[in-house]
Amino acid sequence: MTQLTDKKKITIMIAIITSMFFSSINQTIIGVAMPRIIAKLGGMDYYSWAITIYLLTSTVASVLVGKLSDIYGRKPFILTGIGLFSLGALLSGFSTDIFQLITYRAIQGAGAGIIMSTAFTAMGDLYEPRERAKWTGVMSAVFGVSSVAGPLLGGYIVDHLDWHWVFWIFLPIGFLAFALILLNFPQVEKRKGESVDYFGSLFLTTTIVPMLLAFSWAGDGAGKYAWSSWQIIGLLSVSVVSLLIFVLVEMKVKTPVLPLGLFKNSIFTVSNLVGFFLNAGMMGAIIYVPFFVQGVKGISPTMAGYVAMPMSIAMLATSALSGQLITKTGKYKKMAIGGLLLMTFGMVMMYFMVPSTPIYVLVAYMIILGLGMGIAMPVFSLTVQNAVAPQQLGVATATSQLFRNLGGTIGIAVMGSVMSSAMAKKMTDLSGTLGQGAASAPADPALAEKLALFSNPQNLLDQPKIEAALQSLPPQAQGLFAQMLDQIREAMSYAITTTFLTGAIVAAFAVVFALFLKEIPLRSGKDKGQRMEMTEEHAERIKAQKAQG
Structure with a gap:
């Protein structure tokens, strides 16, 4: 698709960004409204399931669709993702009890996972990495906009309208995104000689699902089961056994759902490790900021949304600017390390907060955190895509998404245990x-x-x-x-700020791994002679093959 005209590419990118905004705004708008929705439907004991099931289906769908989209093309999958997400949102609004809501949220999550995985991959099909950097910043900014607008709009809807409209209000954008993709996105032929890895997909699923359930349910405080309980140990055991079987299957099949050879590429491996620790530290800490604002400082939920807004705006601004800068210079390593350091520093400063800390000081620390996240987050999707062959773009992007999701889930669980123990x-x-x-x-x-x-x-x-x-x-x-x-x-202040310190320590691991990231030239449209700039590892393998031949 790199041969399309610039006008056609921009039209397709507008369609992709519209679909991403549709997915992300629906996620952020629901967060603040869920307590009110549960109050209406009942079933407080199952509240966590409405969140956990979405995470499960989103994670599994995003990683499974990666290889499939490499084989069959992106268009059918991004259309399927928008369709599933829209159907899940529509049905969620018609829920009459908590069990219906959980079921429909599962459908929504599967759609969200497919949209996020194929959207970033499709961008990689359209542009070479050098040009892709600015679009990565724009797509990251979409999350910034939704994180600002979503909570404010969600709070307004549940206060002034029926809660069903939380799920329905953005459905027209979903229909628009579907039409734009259907009309503008080119269809490619199925790649010959490749088949679907059914057994690999099965055991990858039975590795991910029990692991996420274990970390979501574990914890002596807010968790459902203790870490030492047979339920948690059993889930983790199933996950380990499935992982071993999955590795054996992937070593044998012709077309693996997750080619293990990708991890021989140091840039791919390091980038995913950074993404894991970045999300673990960031998500695990940020989720408790509202607890400090509302519980310790006594600020209302509506005002708490305004307190968090400067951080989102800072993240939005730096993600867009960093993308432009990477496109101009072709350099990313120093920028990534600087962003991670800034993010870690922001969380360290938040550790020193006490109940008497003025709210403007908290806002200043959150702005520092947002600036760092905006700089660092877009980089590591770009490095993964730049380091692999074009035919592996889908599975590589999906794997990157998988590591980030796992990091966020595990981080939230660990921080929950830290907070409970400190409290x-x-x-x-x-x-x-x-x-x-x-x-x-x-x-x-x-x-x-x-x-x-x-x-x-x-x-x-x-x-x-x-x-x-x-x-x-x-x-x-x-x-x-x-x-x-x-x-x-x-x-409560002591417990929450302890989680901030823990998040900073976890984020510091991301900084350490980022130091080992190799910086290779970003491919650009000027590279007429070759489709991909080879990494050192890839070049060495080619030389070895020639020597043996």
Whole structure:
């Protein structure tokens, strides 16, 4: 597709970006609305499943479609992804109970995984890496826009409209994206001599699904099962056995779903390791920023969206600018390391926050974090695509997406355990003071009930409830319970900032791996004589084959 005219390429890119925006805005708009949706449908015990099932189907679909799109072309798969996502969104809006919502979210997740995998790969089909860098920045900026607009719009909808519209409001964009892809995206013929790796696909799925379930459910705090429980050990065991079988299958089949030879390419391997640790540190830490804003600082959910907005805007700006700079210079390694260092520094600074930290200081730290993420994140999809042969573009991009998804899932699970442990430790340290407060409280059952309310850190996230309970207390008890509330906030602050430090340590691993990233020239449209700039490893293999021949 690199032979298409520039006008045709831009038209196709508009279609791809439209489909990506449709997928990403639907993900971000739902996050803030899910608590209200669950309140309407019931089934709080199954709340995590509505999120977990989406992650599972998205991850599996994205990696499986990679090789298939290499064989059959991108067009049928991106159309299938948009169709599945639209169907899942439509049906989710008609849900009457939590189990229907979980089922329809699974369909939506599969569509999202296919869209994200094929969209980045299709961009690789259209442009050589040198020109691709600016479009990578633009596509990353799409996520920045959706992360700003989604939560604000989602909060407005559940406050002023029926919750069903959270799923339906952007369906027209889905129809538009489908039409644009259908009319403009070229269809390619099936690649001859290649077949579908059914057994590899099966065992790759049985490797990923139990692993993600184990990390999603594990944890002694908010987790469903303890790390040492037979359920978690069993899931991880199934995942390990499936991985071993998967490796054996991939070594034997003619057309593997995930060619293991790709990992002999150091750029491919290092880039995926960086992506894993980058997402583990970033997602695992950022997910707890709203806890600090709402629970520790006592800011309403609507205002919390505005607090997070500067970080998203910073990420949007630097992702677009870094793409332009890479296109102009062809250099990316120093930029990637600088972005990772900036991101790590932002999280380290967030570790030093306390309940009295002004909100503008938190915003400043989050801007630093956003600047770093915007610089670093687009680079490693680009390096993966630049390091492999064009016929492996789909599977390479899908594998990159897989490592990022795994990093995010595992990071969230690990940070959850860190937060629970830190909270328990701090609460134990404060138990003496809290016990003295309880002992000095009047012997009144109603007051004892309110004391229990204040001593549960989770209730800090419901500020109206806390304020109403505080105002209902007699004057002589208000001062005591306000003091206890400050101590609970201190415990939550300690726990959350500990997760920020852990996220910074994990992100530091990404910095270390990035130091080993080889920087090879980015291919450009000026390279008329060859389709791909060979990596050192590839060149050495060619020389060895010639010597043997």
